[in-house]
Amino acid sequence: MQADVTTLDAKKAGTVDLRDDVFGLEPRVDILQRMVRYQLAKRRGGTAHVKDRSEVNYTTAKMYRQKGTGRARHGSKKAPIFRGGGKAFGPKPRDFAIDLPKKVRALALKHALSSKAKAEELVVLDKCELKEGKTKELKSRFAKLGFGSVLIIDGAEVQEAFARAARNLPDVDVLPVAGINVYDILRHEKLVLTKAALEALEARFK
Template identity: 45%
Template sequence: MKVTVYNLKREAVGELDLSDDVFGTEVKEHLFYEVVKAQLASRRAGTKATKERSAVAGSSKKLYRQKGTGRARQGSIRAPHHAGGGHAHALTPQDWSYRPPRKVRIGALKSALSLFAKENRLIVLDTLDLPEIKTKALVTTLETLQVGKKSLVVDSPSNEKLVKSIRNLVEHQFLPPEGVNVYDLLRHDHLVVSREAAKALEARCLR
């Protein structure tokens, strides 16, 4: 498929031939669910924990003899029903992360890229070279490109002026081609990529 290439003033300066297998494939929305669920599950800290009776402070000695006192039998001051005792069913740290098969991950990424291309929310730029490190100037450029309130900007991480200009913006995000993922794609309105980044994304999906 051919897409129009723009400059930073949103003037058409040429065309770029992209693979239909990456930017023009069938959109399989069920893959979005599988991959996003895995991404969010992997972000869970899973660090909640409470102490069971073996982990709390206190003697393990039997409080008093079993019979003859007229009192209820007791085994340890660390039992759950005593003040300061351990939890009966203690919470333990868990690892919630899992990794879907590679075909599912790549299929979801291809579907997301194709969705942006199909809905005309993919903007390919000839270059993303900025004249200076200035957030306000970048905001003006993004408004000129008509990318809406939220955009994902993809270019080489060596583009220091772009990286430093965009890092203070809450609604806009920068990612290198190797870091583009389904979750971050779906939560932005537009995808802005340089010519080289578009080819890098294509090569990543076709590996």
């Protein structure tokens, strides 16, 4: 399949061939859902922690005598039923990451790219370069292109001036091709790939 190449000035710059095995698949929601769940689970900190009765700082003396009080038999104020006592079955530091085969992760990225291509939300840019890193200038160019919520994927490195101009724009993310991921692709309305990014993706899925 072919796609038109445009410039930041909203002018045509030819066409480019897109691989059908990367951009022409029928998107599967189940694979995309598994990948998004994998990404979100992996980024969780898992640092929640509460003290149980072995960790709280409290006296170990018996509260009152065992028999003859008419009250329940207690041996420690660290018990969860008392104020200041330890928490029963509270959260502890843990890893929330789940396993997902490498081939499924690669397939999910292809389906995410195909979903944008099928929805006509994929734009191919000639290059992402600015002489000066001015947000106002980039905002006017994005207005010509009709960009709102957009994920821009460049080559191996993002030009510093372009990244500086884009970082103050809401709903605009700029990543090198190594940082491309399913979650960011799906949560933005448009996906923008530079020609350098396309070449890198073709080499990746070779």
